[in-house]
Amino acid sequence: MTDDEQDMGALIEGRVKWFDAVKGFGFIVADGGGPDILLHANVLRNFGQGSVADNARITVRVQETERGSQAQEIVEIQPPDTDAIDDASGLGIDLDPDTPYLAARVKWFDKAKGFGFVNVFGHSADVFVHVEVLRRFGLADLQPGEAVTVRMVEGPRGMMAAEVRAWDFVQED
Numbered sequence: 001m002t003d004d005e006q007d008m009g010a011l012i013e014g015r016v017k018w019f020d021a022v023k024g025f026g027f028i029v030a031d032g033g034g035p036d037i038l039l040h041a042n043v044l045r046n047f048g049q050g051s052v053a054d055n056a057r058i059t060v061r062v063q064e065t066e067r068g069s070q071a072q073e074i075v076e077i078q079p080p081d082t083d084a085i086d087d088a089s090g091l092g093i094d095l096d097p098d099t100p101y102l103a104a105r106v107k108w109f110d111k112a113k114g115f116g117f118v119n120v121f122g123h124s125a126d127v128f129v130h131v132e133v134l135r136r137f138g139l140a141d142l143q144p145g146e147a148v149t150v151r152m153v154e155g156p157r158g159m160m161a162a163e164v165r166a167w168d169f170v171q172e173d
Contacts, residue, residue, distance in 0.1 A: 009061035009072050012037065015080075016058055019044070021051045021141045028058055028071060037062055037069040047074035048168040051141035053134070055080035079138035094153065095162040101149045101170045109142035116142060118150060118161065127152050128160040137164055 012030050016039070019026025024041040037060065044052060052058070057078040060071040102120045104127065109116025114131040127150060134140060142148065142164075149170050151163040 009063045011059065011075065012062045013057070013059045016052050016054055016056045018054050019052050019140060021143060026052070028060065035069055037071055038067075039071045043071050043074060047077070048166040049077070049139065050143045050146045051134075051139050052077060053080050053138050053140045056138045077138050079136060095151060096153075099151045099153070099162070101151055101163075101165070103167075104148050104150045106142040106144055106146045106148060108144050111141045118142075118148060118164075120150060120152065120159075123159070125159055128155065128158065129164060130160070133161055134164055139164060139166075 012028075012032075014028045014030040014037070017027040017029045017036060019039060021041065026039045027036040028039050029036060039052075039058075039060070041050075043060075044050065057076075057080070059075040059077075061073040061075065062069050063072045102123075104118040104120040106129075107117040107119050107126060109129065111131065116129050117126040118129055120127055129142065129150075134142065147167040149165045149167060150161045152159050153162045154160075
């Protein structure tokens with residue numbers, strides 16, 4: 001390993017053991033075993049996300065410190081493998097593949113209740129967000145004011161998010 005590679009940290013693949021946005025940290029379990037790897041909220045924010053779902057697949061650059069292994073950069077996050085949910089766990093979501101991504105800000109989200117609302121720019125109504133939709137796309141929680149991108153559908157009680165992604169997810173084709 002060259003000095004430059006050492007400075008960048010080892011590239012490790014694994015899964016998120018748990019992450020708590022309120023505490024501001026969580027841990028990763030490497031595929032190759034070894035001690036848990038600390039994942040700090042700042043590293044996650046640098047990747048453009050405020051949370052990550054438990055068991056999400058993750059690729060990170062890891063730095064060894066006196067206090068143990070710490071993620072210093074996220075390279076990739078993939079949603080957890082689930083029997084997911086063509087209709088987001090019975091929420092009745094049927095998303096047309098041509099539905100556009102829209103810029104939104106989180107109004108509030110309560111992880112314990114399992115839902116919250118976002119405000120989509122240019123739309124006056126609040127958009128309902130269910131925790132299962134977040135999990136389906138690799139997120140675990142949302143913070144008030146956080147910028148996200150959503151694809152929404154008309155639900156039984158109004159507009160609801162069928163897909164929620166980190167703000168920088170949508171890229172030019």
